[in-house]
Amino acid sequence: MFQNPEQFANATKTLFEFQLETFNTLTSRAMQGVEQAVALNMSTARKALDEHVDAGRQVSAAASPQEALDVINARLQPGMAATNAYNQQLSALLTEMSTDFHKAADAHLAEAKSNLSALIYDVTKNVPPGSANAVEIVKTAIDNAFKGYEQVTQATRDAVKQFEHQVEKASAKSKKG
Template identity: 55%
Template sequence: MFTNPEQFANATKTLFELQMNTFNALTSKAVDGVEQVIALNMATAKNSVKGSVDAGMELSQAKDPKAAMDTAASQVQPAVGGAVAYGEQLKVIIEDIHKEFTEAADHHMAEAKNTLSALIYDVTKNVKPGSENAVDVIKAAIDNAFKGYEEVTRATREAVKTVEQEIAKATAQVGALKPAPKNEAAE
């Protein structure tokens, strides 16, 4: 059992540091992912504006309504292609974030488990007869802290999986919008 208050304070400090390290690592991964998505969105918006300006210029130079309609129709394929490419890039970003997040969570979970196991060992190695109830209370507190780590990690993995599924659905829907290639012989 903890033989003095300093041991208990060190154990508490260790648990707090583990929580903060895990939080910092996972937050950092999340922020990195948000930065990547923002960069993708900015590049997509820039390309979209440029494409719109170019399309507007082409439309304004059309000599008759048929040429204007042909110009407008020719813009559909690149727009859909851009949406599909965006979805694919977003999917890659999310998959990378998921992989990094999972690796960081697994690493911190293993570290927490090892540290908590060492704390439990420290708690139980010097048990005085009659102190078993106090040891059980401390073990339960340590076990509950670890279960909290596991629950947060599980919930986070489920959330990331849900986001990945929604992105996959959206990407598939955009991919389904691709117009059929023109059949020149039919015209």
Template identity: 60%
Template sequence: MFTNPEQFANATKTLFELQMETFNALASKAVQGVEQVVALNMATAKNSMEGAMATSRQMSQAADPKAAIDTLQSRLQPGVQNAQAYGEELRRIVADIQQDFQQAADTHLVEAKNTLSALIYDVTQNVKPGQENAVEIIKAAIDNAFKGYEQVTQSTRDAMRRVEEQVTRATSQLGEAAGQAPKA
């Protein structure tokens, strides 16, 4: 058992710090990913506006309605291709975020397991007769804390996997649309 309350407090503090480090690492990765998505969206919006303005200018200068429609149709295929490229870039960003999350979570999970193993070792070293039940209670509390830690990590992984699946699905739908779009 712990020889003094400070040992338990220090071990608990260490575990809490590991959880906060994991949270901060994952939050940092999420913010970086959002920044990348915002930058992608801004570039895409800018390019879309420029393309729309150029198409409008060409349509307004067309000699007849057929020429205006031909100009509009000539922009459809590149528009679909741009949407498809956007989807691919978004999928790449999400995949990178997922990989970063996985690495950060795995690293912190190993650190937490090592800390908990040391904590359990400390708890079981100085057990005095009659304290076995207290040791089991502490072990159960530590085990439950770690299970909660693993559950949060797994939930984060699952959420990132679902986001990546949705982006992949949307990207493949854009690819199908690109194949069905009228050719200029």
């Protein structure tokens, strides 16, 4: 068992710092993904605006209504291809982000379990007779802290899945329309 309260405080602090590190890693990756998505959106919007302005010029310069319709029709196929390309890029970005999230969460969870096992071993070794209740209290506290960590990790996974689902729905709508 811990020889003094300072050992327990240090072990608890280490677990808490690990949880913060995990949260920071996942948050950092999420922010990076958002930045990439915003950059993709800005680039796509800029390109679409340029193409629309160019098409507007060509339509206004058309000598006849038929020529104007031909210009518009000629733009439809490339527009659909651009939409499909955007959806593919966004899907690839989300897949990469999801993979990174799951890898980081799994790695941090595995390390946390390892640290937890070591911490429980430290708590239970050299336990003087009659200290079983104290050991159980410490074990329960450690287990509860780890369960909280698992819940945060699972909530993060659920949030990523929900975000992916929303993007898939938006992508499906853009393919229909």
